[in-house]
Amino acid sequence: MKIISQNSSFGGMQSVFSHDSDVNKCEMTFAVYVPPKAIQEPCPVVWYLSGLTCTHANVMDKGEYRRMASQLGLIVVCPDTSPRGNDVPDELTNWQMGKGAGFYLNATETPWSDHYQMYDYVVDELPALVSEQFRVDMSRQGIFGHSMGGHGAMTIALKNPDRFKSCSAFAPIVAPSSADWSQPAFEKYLGADEAAWRQYDACALVEDGARFAEFLIDQGKADNFLEKGLRPWLFEEAVKRTEIDLTLRMHERYDHSYYFISTFMDDHLKWHAERLG
């Protein structure tokens, strides 16, 4: 693990590290905020998954999570959104595919499958590294994210309900199999058989029987991607005849930006802290 940067912030430490990823076969970068409380005792961890085009840095710069994470004693880990480097395939003119658009899945199709194993990376490889290197109580994990990262958080929680005690999302892509900006990527990463897509689609997972106790979703009504890309009402519909508890808050005037995310960041961190004990 290589240190890229370390800065004191709100009494704790905001760090950026890189490391060689076995599953993605490239160097990966991630950010970790460690609150001052971690000096005394192992702290719970929340994983923040970012959206299309982002790296670890967007939420680190603009997410405004450190004040509340410091106060609540939460470790916050922010992975990158895809494998990186010159060896990694990409579609240079398409921001919805390749680098910056890993969709938190394990690609099965060439040329993507060699590197794009973001599901395994976020669920297994990175947690193993983090639990080794930081004072984390791995029995208390939460996961959240924005847009493509909201999709990542929700699908990962639904597939690992014993691992994660809490899940929330800002403007998540709840049904990427049929959303205009993700459907083409799913076909390229996973092949033409749509049955293979269902394990990476929150609505389909719920239809197929996956369960997670409760979700908090915040969504801006002035979000340009709401109608075609995000459609939280599809998830509302999917959970209706289940015992899944969904708190969906629709906010007038808020868009898809970090101005929206930072506004509700405190609420999300409190949601996780309450459930992580």
Place this chain on the structure above:
Amino acid sequence: MKIISQNSSFGGMQSVFSHDSDVNKCEMTFAVYVPPKAIQEPCPVVWYLSGLTCTHANVMDKGEYRRMASQLGLIVVCPDTSPRGNDVPDELTNWQMGKGAGFYLNATETPWSDHYQMYDYVVDELPALVSEQFRVDMSRQGIFGHSMGGHGAMTIALKNPDRFKSCSAFAPIVAPSSADWSQPAFEKYLGADEAAWRQYDACALVEDGARFAEFLIDQGKADNFLEKGLRPWLFEEAVKRTEIDLTLRMHERYDHSYYFISTFMDDHLKWHAERLG
């Protein structure tokens, strides 16, 4: 005034505008956060001046001021740090001179004097525009800033004690006339006669009799620029035999970055709000 962007945030509105500046003879960009309280009544305004290499955007992205400004009912205006555009002279390989390094002074030397009139811009032109366009109570103004912007805030407060009711700074350059990263710029902007520099040097202003009721200064002890560039002890020394009240807080482990600024942003906004009533 042209709208560059507008985003809802913490119940208020974060906007970026551009306008033609008469004094700087170029298009200037600035950011304004308007809290929800401004719908009901005119609100006090705090001016945030940024440091070397910055634009209006750095603090807007990383300063984390909106939550507390919303709560306290403060309008926050963040100007750019210099004139901009192809017609504006610059030293391309020198980040301590020209664009991004206006030092909040009125240049008197060619080729700089045609455009670099940042003192008049920040003290007169921009406030006139802001008071016209927003619900601002101009009888309640505070000013603060970081590094070069801390220098700007302190010198402007010292020269305009009737205008500003509050002043604070993060890691300010308190004596730019003799600091390694500002002295060459002062010579180029203002000429070789050091007497002309004193009106833009907080320590010299105090020595020459300028007064302001009280200052809050936060400074990180792990700041790489502390010893040669910032030297807050010089200001401490300068105010010793005056009635100026200085609260200087030195912080272990904090550096010069926005991780430091955002950590203490709440304290500064509260400092201003208490004095602006």
